[in-house]
Amino acid sequence: MKNFQTKLSYYAKLIVKVGINVQKGEPLVISSPIEGIEFTRLLAKHAYEAGASEVHVNWNDEVLTRLKYENAPMEIFENYPLWHAEGLEDYAKRGAGFISISAQDPELLKGIDSKKIAAANKSSSMALRKWRNYTMNDLNSWCVMSIPTKNWAKRVFPNVSEEEALEKLWDAVFKATRMDSKDPVKAWEEHLDTLQEKVIFLNEKKFKSLHYTAKNGTDLVVELPEGHIWAGGGGDNAKETYFVANMPTEEVFTMPHKNGVNGIVYSTKPLNYSGSLIDDFSITFKDGKVVDFKAKVGEGVLKDLLDIDEGAKHLGEVALVPYSSPISQSNIVxxxxLFDENASCHFAFGKAYPTNIEGGENMSDEELEKSGVNNSLTHVDFMVGSADLSIVGKTHNGENIQIFKDGEWSI
Incomplete structure (x- = not known):
């Protein structure tokens, strides 16, 4: 138990020092499930030791969330509480960092009226739009990470006891975040350097398009806008403080041209979207827009996602992850x-990160649109990587370069 407690404290310190990288005098806002109270207190302890001026916690409780969806009228889900949105925006203006603990039961909202879920997603996206500009433009440091919870652990490991499921998931989380290394901080530094090597190569090539093919039927051409920027690992906020937005992270990513995606792509892992699962689905694109889709599980939920707004029917992110990533090799879905996208190449429906195009963080919405940058109220990743995935990059002078072969980097 002592060893676990020591590791838990070190994990919290890793998130504070490497992930969000709290600076002296800055506030920190943490979103946490109530089951994570012990870990959240450790985050706060290390944040104050690093010089944080204040640690504010927004708690969420799955039991209360489920009760709300079962009993509250539709108008509640159509109207996101403005006090909460304005509070987050106020903290952002004061230079706060934001840690989000992603640990939801994948089936939390199973059986709930999908119209309520869709309304809640849309109203929250609209209300939080100004606040998300601070994070999606990297004006403030932000970090999404996770800790196991009982319900989530039992979904991942349904054939063992609750105690064993939690233990197995903790072990998997620690391995995914390199906490099993002798020196996790050094391991992260080396890992981030490796990702940066890929970023540099891709940015030097300035590819015109990427062609995805796989035996499952994927055959998709993704055009990249002029001036696109690949990123990966970490980056600098507006104060030039380096932070790592996702822990774990195995990806390098950029944006597609919103009108330049054509063909069909098949999912390779389930998508947990707001407490509902979407699985075994395919998406067909023409001139950047979804023109057809099918899903064996959660097709109605997928439809609601794509109907949030016009931008949700276009892609906002292209991310490359080798099939041999530690998370993929764990053979755990x-x-x-947060984890599954780092086991697989993936795309994202919806809003693109303005930082993925030259000068994007200073462009108006009209300028971004003109440059082929997708805008939307949502941003939802879905996984398409496989052991036989091929990705060929085409340069502006017509040269074809194999980037991925059999699911692995070939550069």
Missing amino acids: FLNT
């Missing part, structure tokens, strides 16, 4: 996008 986490049913949590």
Whole structure:
């Protein structure tokens, strides 16, 4: 138990020092499930030791969330509480960092009226739009990470006891975040350097398009806008403080041209979207827009996602992850996008990160649109990587370069 407690404290310190990288005098806002109270207190302890001026916690409780969806009228889900949105925006203006603990039960909202879920997603996206500009433009440091919870652990490991499921998931989380290394901080530094090597190569090539093919039927051409920027690992906020937005992270990513995606792509892992699963689905694109889709599980939920707004029917992110990533090699389907997206090449429906195009963080919405940058109220990743995935990059002078072969980097 002592060893676990020591590791838990070190994990919290890793998130504070490497992930969010709290600076002296800055506030920190943490979103946490109530089951994570012990770990959240450790985050706060290390944040104050690092010089944080204040640690504010927004708690969420799955039991209360489920009760709300079962009993509250539709108008509640159509109207996101403005006090909460304005509070987050106020903290952002004061230079706060934001840690989000992603640990939701994948089936929390199973059987709930999908119209309520869709209304809640849309109203929250609209209300939080100004606040998300601070994070999606990297004006403030932000970090999405996770800790196991009982319900989530049982979904991932349904054939063992609750105690064993929690233990197994903790072990998987620690391995995914390199906490099993002798020196996790050094391991992260080396890992981030490796990702940066890929970023540099891709940015030097300035590819015109990427062609995805796989035996499952995927055959998709993704055009990239002029001036696109690949990123990966970590980056600098507006104060030039380096932070790592996702822990774990195995990806390098950029944006597609919103009108330049054509063909069909098949999912390779389940997508946990707001407490509902979407699985075994395919998406067909023409001139960047979804023109057809099918799903064996959660097709109605997928439809609601794509109907949030016009931008939700276009892609906002292209991310490359080798099939041999540690998370993929664990052979665990986490049913949590933070982990599953780092086991697989993936795309994202919806809003693109303005930082993925030259000068994007200073462009108006009209300028971004003109440059082929997708805008939307949502941003949802879905996984498409496989052991036989091929990705060929085409340069502006017509040269074809194999980027991925059999699911692995070939550069």
